[in-house]
Amino acid sequence: MITLRKTGSFFVGGRSVSVSGRTPYRVTLSSTSTRDYDPNGTYWIEAAYVQYFLQATPRYPVPLVLMHGGGLTGAMWEDTPDGRPGWLQRLLEEGVSVYVVDNVERGRAGFCALDDVWPERPLSRSDEESAKIYRFGYAGHRFPLGALRGLSAQTVPRWPGTMALQRQALIDVVARVGPCVLLGFSQGGGFVFDAADAARDLVRACIALEPHGVPASFDAGLPGTPALVVFGDFIEEDEAWRAHSARANASMAAWNAAGGRGERIDLPTLGVRGNTHMMMMDTNSDDVFRIVLDWLDGCAGMRVPG
Template sequence: MNRLLLAGLALGLLGSTALAQTSAPAQAPKKEPIALRDMGSFHIGGRTVEVTGKPVREVVFAAGGTPAKMDPNGPYLVEQMYVQYFLPQNRKGKYPLLMWHGGGLTGVTYETTPDGRDGWLNMFVRKGWDVYNSDAVERGRSGYPSPDIWPSSPIFLAKGNAFERFRIGQGPGSWSPDPAKLKVLPGNQFPVEAYDNFVRQNVPRWLDSDKPIVAAYTELVQKVCPCVILFHSQAGGFAFRIAQEHPDKVKALVAIEPAVPGDPAKAAALKDVPILMVFGDYIKDDSRWPKMRAKDVAFGDAVKAAGGSVDVVDLPEVGIKGNSHMLMMDKNNGRIADLVQDWLVKKGLVE
């Protein structure tokens, strides 16, 4: 593909502020355009399921349209996963960087922040990484099966749930529909003024879909790796498991507040896979995160006892304060991206 064409497409898709000079000749771009050697997307994974015994019904597919007979019986392809990739012209990362999001979210986690700044997708492409960003099975452009195939029901979160649970507000009761009554944690770095934009990203999630999610992520790893996996929250349960099952495919793990650790009984599988764990602020004052962090650290200790390398970074202890659970969206997300990049450089994963 033509390099100039790709650079132009990247500006639109990645949210760059550097627009064509002809449209705003008086405004200098804030940053260099992102030049790509390629970009694209694909779906991966899934299985075919046969539905039988359902009645044929008449539907109107569009308002005012002609009714049509719909037979719901037959084969369905379900549990596929959507992946989008951006490959910089000046590649510096030695391996692809896979970004996996947390529960109730999609790959938008790593794109533009709720208040319109660069997300980690942009930042790491600029740092020279081939980035593969995905919507896990059941989320976003991956979609989910009908109740005939997944009989369980998804859960939906009220508007204030993330505010109170993701260490943005001061716990239960801290969210209010009145912005003046929001109880934000002191010094919090989350862009609270754009909280509604974050809520708009939330999607329903199932509590029993781990198996198809792991299957699709595993197929992705088999397709594009060896690689580095950067993952957040719920995805800890997927990334650690897949890395333990396929350690030859994973060159490093960057765990951003993993909600689920790996299997300590299989810790030795990761003795040659360096791990970075990053935790934000206010953890000691939270009702759940002290226990979750303790489990993560205990798993890391098991990996170290088996001869592996695990670095645990509590951001306040290195002078980076105020981070919520969504630290890739926080106002200091660039500092944290630089910290991750420095670690990757020290591990010899950057040209």
């Protein structure tokens, strides 16, 4: 049974933008509403959205912050595309307090549709690109391909030029939440290491699922913070993923050299096979979840006495 003491949401960061000199134009907003729209004025953009679920009796003394991957939103942690409970549900069942981030220009976060503010073209991910990047093409993979539409439906456009905004937004989230554990996926896995380095007095542990964009070095003096990277199957079969894997190893070595306690788990070495990049959606997602939760349970100072 899940017993929460509080749920809610908030926005973090962003900035004010003023628009002037634009020509108003006629718009139709409904079958009974047509009016002139004036784009001139002041707007608040580039905020991150955070939804939280706080336990009445938490498993850990600090909450877990979930950071989605590129082209995705916090919805990726909810139900799987084929309708099984996702990691958010499992975390709440296990008594973990959770904050779920929709980063800048994703999901319910602050969006910017103003001309010339984000000059780059947004990128959308096709099913074909997803299948390649997520490693769905290998025999024995565990992603439920019959429900691929469920993953496609939650895939959103992304602007390559917002990475610095997203990185800072997660740092701002940590400052707002306070002491916490960070868990990030893919691009978000790189961001959690950036945030853990920048807010090292607040981050109690850092977990990244198949990250990319991980820092190559960290400033000395990390306070022994535990960190984990997790990789699935078929890594050696793919050139791009071999490179991501090698960079993650180098980042963990740099984390340890700076005073942290980093390690890596390769799921096939534990007998857990067939996992794609989308390990939190694969048909054995509960098995992967348990491995991550067991690791977190083993981190010093994480379990609440009693």
